[in-house]
Amino acid sequence: MSSASVTPPAVRKISRRVQNIRISATKLMPMLAAKVGGCVSLGQGVPSFATPPHIAEAVCRALREEPSVGKYSLQPGMPALREAIAEGLARDKGFHVDPDTEIGVTVGAMEALLMAILTIVDRGEEVIIPSPGYASHAEQVLMAEGRPVYVPLRPADWGLDVDAIRAAVTDRTRAVILCNPGNPTGTVYDEADVRALCALALERDFVIISDETYDFMVFGADGEPAPMPFSPASLPEMRDHVICINSFSKKYALTGWRVGYVAADKGWMAELLKVHDAAAICAPTVSQHAALAALRGPQDCVAEMQRSLEARRALTCKALDAMSGHFSYVAPRGAFYVMAKYLFTGAPSPDVARRILEEARVITIPGGSFGPEGEGHLRLSFGGDEAELAECFKRLEAWAKDAR
Ligand SMILES: Cc1ncc(COP(=O)(O)O)c(C=O)c1O
Missing domain, CATH: 3.90.1150.10 (Aspartate Aminotransferase, domain 1)
Incomplete structure (x- = not known):
């Protein structure tokens, strides 16, 4: 294999x-x-x-009418898109960020994750990954020459075992990657456990890289979609200790367009954007138009x-x-x-x-x-x-x- x-x-x-x-x-x-x-x-x-037709149509219109679609956007992303993302984060998660300095539009969540890991992790440093976890998280840590440290989820329900994470934290721990809902387990972590992890991050001074790619897809007990999982970014005291990552891929059926974003305090963002500049310059402008249409258009x-x-x-x-x-x-x-x-x-x-x-x-x-x-x-x-x-x-x- x-x-x-x-x-x-x-x-x-x-x-x-x-x-x-x-x-x-x-x-x-x-x-x-x-x-x-x-x-x-x-x-x-x-x-x-x-891809929903109104998104495809908005992109076609932009291609016909706006010559800028074929050019690089501003390096952190189109201002109108960053504004729409900031509004959504404030509305859905109570995470208040400045669209000018605290959002970067990326080549999928994948680039955002890599930006975070390359910005945080030096050779030999440790990143805790609740296991089982998304395989690319570990590969990206290895790419940064860091050490993925797997900490088992609770086998009975794949829940977060914060005591086990606490026991695994060392002086070399730089981050925990929290993917909620989880790929590959489909778990939605209990809010109390996420809060306990946040408290640990503050106590031991590590970052939570919060991969929220699937936040729109939570199944309620009655078969109806349930509210989004609790995000560490919702806690104002976590501001310096969270890098929040999301994707347009799954929520809006845009996997091939390669567009996502990272949101974090401006102190982090200035550094994250250096990696973005060196790696990609900007997310594809045409895809940013798709993302903007997705956020501003009907949500049915x-x-x-x-x-x-x-x-x-x-x-x-x-x-x-x-x-x-x-x-x-x-x-x-x-x-x-x-x-x-x-x-x-x-x-x-x-x-x-x-x-x-x-x-x-x-x-x-x-x-x-x-x-x-x-x-x-x-x-x-x-x-x-x-x-x-x-x-x-x-x-x-x-x-x-x-x-x-
Ligand atoms: C947990 C998780 N994070 C990130 C990604 C990458 O998403 P994107 O298509 O936005 O790069 C995926 C894709 O499957 C995923 O499952």
Whole structure:
């Protein structure tokens, strides 16, 4: 599963930081599947929805009417977009930032995360990642020559174990990455636990890098979307200790447009933007127009996607319940992922995912790629449409009958 199986032509010329990282299994599995052929997917981190028409239309209009669309924007992003982002942060999270000095529009949340990590972490310094966690968080820490320190989530509910985090903090700890709702677990952390983590950050003087990519997708008990998770950025006392990151990718079906943002106190932002300048100059201007239309336009597209994802979640849970002899799981409360623990074998997760790919022609993601606590699991995404999900589970159920 590792990209390390390909021998580089001249390994001594490859930097240590690049030798230390790998392409994530989320990207590798679809590449393997393309070779197998005829596969359906529980692997994608992308909901099936198309970019909403009013966003596409706004971009077309801008392309026709505004010559600036084809040019670099201001380095931190278009002022109108930064204003819209600041309004949203104040309204939804009580996080009050100056759009001129405290927001950077980025090439997806991915660039924002990298900016944060490169700004905070020096060689050998530690970043705590609750495990299982999003694989690219750890890869980015390694790229900065830092050390990812995995701290297990509570296995019973994938909740945040703040005592375990406290025990893992050292003098070299620079940050904790909090992804809420969580990828790959679908957890929404309890507000009390997030508050306790914030108190710890202040006490031990580390930063919370708050990845809020899935904040729009929280499932309520009654099947209705629930309020956004509690953000560390909501606490005024956290101002110097939080870097808040978000994405337009999933909420507005804009994954291919590559646009996200980082919000933080201006002391941080001046430094973060140095990395942005060196890495990207600015986020694609055309995509910033898409993001602006997304924020300023009607929000029913989000409500519709939430309803569809709720139905897909129900379908997924039902299918897993029907295979309860083969899989157990913690019901996801957010995002569109579930970690399915396989009960039929003790084989490593890359082997199990590969067998399912080759024998059932279903893409799943090996849980071990999300940190040690993910081993023994497969990450299933229910971002695909209902017909594809139904086919995936039909194949998986037929395969699982003989699975050892
Ligand atoms: C937790 C998390 N953070 C960040 C990203 C990257 O998002 P973007 O497309 O905005 O770069 C993803 C994408 O899957 C993700 O799952």
